[in-house]
Amino acid sequence: EFTHEPELGLAAGTDGLKLVRRILANAPDYLTDDGILICEVGNSMIHMMDQYPQIPFTWIEFENGGHGVFMLTRAQLVDCAEEFKLYKD
Secondary structure: OOOOOOHHHHOOOOOOOHHHHHHHHHHHHOOOOOOEEEEEOHHHHHHHHHHOOOOOOEEOOOOOOOOOEEEEEHHHHHHOHHHHHHHOO
16 A cells, blocks of 8 residues: 555546546557456445446455455457547547
């Protein structure tokens, strides 16, 4: 755990997801065919689930608590690319 959040991580828009959307839009370009993306959104988890109910997020459960970390495969990201094309570089 870091002692502070990176500045870029805090510049995330009103719902905390601006950078996450950009990552989701661009991740397939950087992952291998069998690659996975693991992303931490913390308390913005509820916004992700509300705004993107059709996305098959796998929410990771931790033995010692914590929440807001999801996993998507490259194939899943490609399948839902239309949802995030607005945020693609």
